[in-house]
Amino acid sequence: MGLGQSSKSPVTGDTDEVNFDHFQILRAIGKGSFGKVCIVQKKDSKKMFAMKYMNKLKCVERNEVRNVLKELQIMRNLEHPFLVNIWYSFQDEEDMFMVVDLLLGGDLRYHLQHNVHFSDGTVKLYVCELASALGYLRSKRIIHRDIKPDNILLDEHGHVHLTDFNIAAIVKDDLKATTIAGTKPYMAPELFEIFEGSHPGYSFAVDWWSLGVTAYELLRGQRPYVMRSSTPANEILHTFRKVHLSFPPSWSSYIKSLLRKLLCIDVHKRVSCLSELQDLDCMSDVSWDAVLGKAVLPGFIPNKRRLNCDPTFELEEMILESKPLHKKKKRLARKSRDQGSDGSPQNGHLQQRLDNVQRDFIIFNREKSTKAAVDPDSTEVSKCSEKKAKEDGQNNNVEPASFSSG
Incomplete structure (x- = not known):
């Protein structure tokens, strides 16, 4: 059972930034000290990714914002076959998002x-x-x-x-x-x-x-x-x-x-x-x-017929989470109708810190960065870039039907 998805159609213009509505949310697969992770599919390309999302208020209250922003600053300048590479980062009023390579073999x-x-x-x-x-x-x-x-x-x-x-x-x-x-x-x-x-x-x-x-x-x-x-x-x-x-x-x-x-x-x-x-x-x-070149075959191959993670992450997100991701759109719309009040008004100092997060968060789009680095007049360079992008994203081209828990 998936987490559901936002119903709004994605904006496809090249000038528009990637945001939450560009992804279909499939299921939760993990959590850590800095947030939670779910499997998503980008609606236009159908590529699969892992999306890490971190609640701004919780990060502020736990003094974790600096580490989150530092991680984003580091990751956007990295790209290597044996790293989990970042593709996109964006935010809304509740959360910060980092969309990265999807690795289905588990940790x-x-x-x-x-x-x-x-x-x-x-x-x-x-x-x-x-x-x-x-x-x-x-x-x-x-x-x-x-x-x-x-x-x-x-x-x-x-x-x-x-x-x-x-x-x-x-x-x-x-x-x-x-x-x-x-x-x-x-x-x-x-x-x-x-x-x-x-x-x-x-x-x-x-x-x-x-x-x-x-x-x-x-x-x-x-x-x-x-x-x-x-x-x-x-x-x-x-x-x-x-x-x-x-x-x-x-x-x-x-x-x-x-x-x-x-x-x-x-x-x-x-x-x-x-x-x-x-x-x-x-x-x-x-x-x-x-x-x-990943030409040496490992001796251990993860089971491809199961999702190699604890299935309780999905249950926690669906049942125990007070602000589940799959209900984000309705929750933000309701909050907007209520003129910004969610029943827990922020004090001035806390609101200032949240405003600082909004200001300092780094928006990133690896696809756009790659396109900008390529000379559009050079056909050969364009072909090389397309081939590299395909190789970099090879772990993300997985059909959703392959996911099973247990």
Whole structure:
């Protein structure tokens, strides 16, 4: 059962901005600290996307607006085969929207929870694909800071895509980041040293540690170090310094060698860039051009006959959500008739903050940006652009009938 759709016909003029009415809302598939996610279909092109929407009032009340706007600012300047790329962003008086690639294979946390066994070869390919993404992010001076199975999505062919840039950091030149951010069990040792006041900061190497923790967890079903989000920083540092990293004897030598390089306590000896990973003996058999071109087939292919997510997201949106997305149009129309009063008048300071969100939000349209970058007088360039757009959107051309829950 889908979420329904807006009944207004989309405006098709090239000068009009993409908005909520251009999409058919199909079903809810996820939620996080910064919003909810549903599957949508663009009415004119019939392409499928994931649409993330964030309530403005909630974001203001929780002081999350800055991170939302920062994520949008970062994502609109990124485009890579192993990232979840943004296509559109827009807003209305209630919500901020980000329309991104639809990945139907589910996230790696979902598959871990369903006891999927990932082979050495599959995890090695994941590391290569994610390392390619990290190399690209480094070229953009971006530290992701939250690499973990929850933020790695699979496409229908089993390739990985990194998502969730709401706590990412941009560092200039050779400067380091100093703000503590991340998910504790995946955070690198140098991040915890900042709590002791003994470290000037950190850089791109923290993402490679997180990649190592993730790879270990995919192989073993548990992380290399036992810690929780509530574990104090001094205890975590003690664990890193005293607990010896162990591997099951059945693991291949190349996987153990790879993980030792990623999970190196000494940041100066840790693999922390793509070229260093490529130079490892255990990576000598990798064709990096084939990896980047998605020509290497993953060992695990998600089930295409089901939607790889928790089906309760749909029920929560339909039954428990006080302002469900599929009733947005009627709700806003009623609010307009009531002259802007929804029964909960804002105080002056709160309204000012909401007005600031309206002002600062960035409208984005990747299709329009791509068209603007192409010389209309060059037929060859136009053909190349069309071919690239088709390849970039290949995960979005999926018939709605293929969705099933359970």
